Amino acid sequence: MIRMIKTYGYTDNTQLSPHFNAQEFRCKCGKAHDFQIDDDLITKLETLYSTLNCSKIIVTSGFRCAAHDKAVKGSGTGQHTLGKAADICCYGQDGQPISSKTVCCKAQDTGFTGIANITAAYIYTHVDVRSGGKWYGDEVHGNSSVTDDFYKYFGGEDMKGIDVSVHNGKIDWQKVRAAGIDFAILRAGYGRLASQKDERFVENYAGAKAAGIPVGAYWYSYAMTPEEAELEADVFLSVIKGKQFEMPVYFDLEEKKQFDLGKEKVSAIMRAFLERVEAAGYFVGLYGSASSLVTHTADDIKSRYTIWLAHWVDQTNYSGAYGIWQHSEKGSVDGINGNVDLDIGYKNFPTIIKAKGLNGYGKAANLTPAEPDTTATVIVTIGKDTYKGTLVKE
Ligand SMILES: [Zn+2]
Ligand SMILES: [Zn+2]
Known part of the structure; x- marks a missing residue:
């Protein structure tokens, strides 16, 4: 030539x-x-x-x-x-x-x-x-x-990740980074009270950020109705306010009594949470086991939101689309005591999320203080009961 x-x-x-x-x-x-x-x-x-x-x-x-x-x-x-x-x-x-x-x-x-x-x-x-x-x-x-x-x-296109909560104890994030972990999904909390924020969420967020590890978050649900799911979404949003997430934020629904409600009601609960968090400017997704995604999750949810698939096998036979696969609950990573959940990411979420200006990277989000308020009181009413929770900066 x-x-x-x-x-x-x-x-x-x-x-x-x-x-x-x-x-x-x-x-x-x-x-x-x-x-x-x-x-x-x-x-x-x-x-x-x-x-x-x-x-x-x-x-x-x-x-x-x-x-x-x-x-x-x-x-x-x-x-x-x-x-x-x-x-x-x-x-x-x-x-x-x-x-x-x-x-x-x-x-x-x-x-x-x-x-x-x-x-x-x-x-x-x-x-x-x-x-x-x-x-x-x-x-x-x-x-x-x-x-x-x-x-x-670049280690190929897949990203190696972990997901952690208070149950993983104190984590040495610098060691985790050195071990080749590319992202971490942090439990932010559970239920519908701000007092149910994960006790190590703030510490894990700061540690992962300092080590340069992209982070996402998830909220564990106990909601039995769409209304309760919206309350959970509001508490979740108050807990993650002022923070930036390179990875998606997820709704985690896996209680047996929730699945007992049947696919239609479970899907309505999922939609209520996902729509509310998305409307607040977040790249939101759904965490679910392969079986719950097949039997308890409506198709419109699976096509509309990014899926974090939980399937602890060597090779998953789940045929739907997913952005992250949690493939083991018995991983071992330097810097973390005991077993840790292991994940593989298949999409470049950090690039997508920053380009879209979501998860705290948008212009509107820049107006909020980098540090959350030292305390914030959240009051929620469910039926006749009023719950009051205090969010305290750690
Ligand atoms: Zn010139
Ligand atoms: Zn050049």
Whole structure:
């Protein structure tokens, strides 16, 4: 194959391939000068586009003149100045950015010789078709040659997780991080009183955050009616207020007396909680065993909300969709005494949630204080009874 680096005039709008136009690659320095593009860059970008099943790829930086390259903290002689590089954001069919971890892996398969993650949120990726060797980097976590293999570097696309509550005792989160845990779902509490906040929720949240572990939360239900589920949702929202969750927040319904109500009533309870928490700006999902999802959960819930499947087997035969699989209750992780639940995450929830501005990452949420109030009183009325609970900052 003959490689061609072609020169284009500033206003040239040649369609280079089905999804890329010359205009997207011109220099952004503000001067209307010529620019260059390597044919091989376009060919590989097209391959990447179809490999990732993109809905679009946005080129945030293509060709750069030496002055512009230096202005954006380049060397002035890098691949962008040769017309061999592009910084891109790839979007999936759901309209959301595809994680740079996935893009790096597929770019490696595509044969790009220079590849790097360039943002902490794993949204943008640098790719180039340099000659004379390859460079796989991660500009956020060390701007040097970081790996021979992005699949090994990022541990594939699956994330290893745990879910914990007060029953796991005091956790050494730094050790947990060092053990390779990518996310944690924390029990926030149970029932409909703020006093039923998990005793270690605040401590676990702070510890996981300090260790750089993305967190989610769940609320354990005792609701017997949709009204009670709404009260539980309100208490849950008061407990997680002011915090940020990279992972979804979940409704956990698994009491036998609830299942005894039958599928229709159980589903109504689930909907009441899920709708209320979602309306408050959260990426909310449902936790359930494989059997409860099959026998006690209406289809509209399973298609509408992300599912956290609990199935303690080597290979699950659950045929529905799920974003997280809790595959064991008898895991062992450094930093945690005794057994711990183990999970596998299949979606890049942190990227999706931040892009949507949910779970405390939105503009509205930024207006709330970073720290919750020292105390908050929650009063709930159920029938003739009034319950009063106090939320105390630990
Ligand atoms: Zn320029
Ligand atoms: Zn770049």
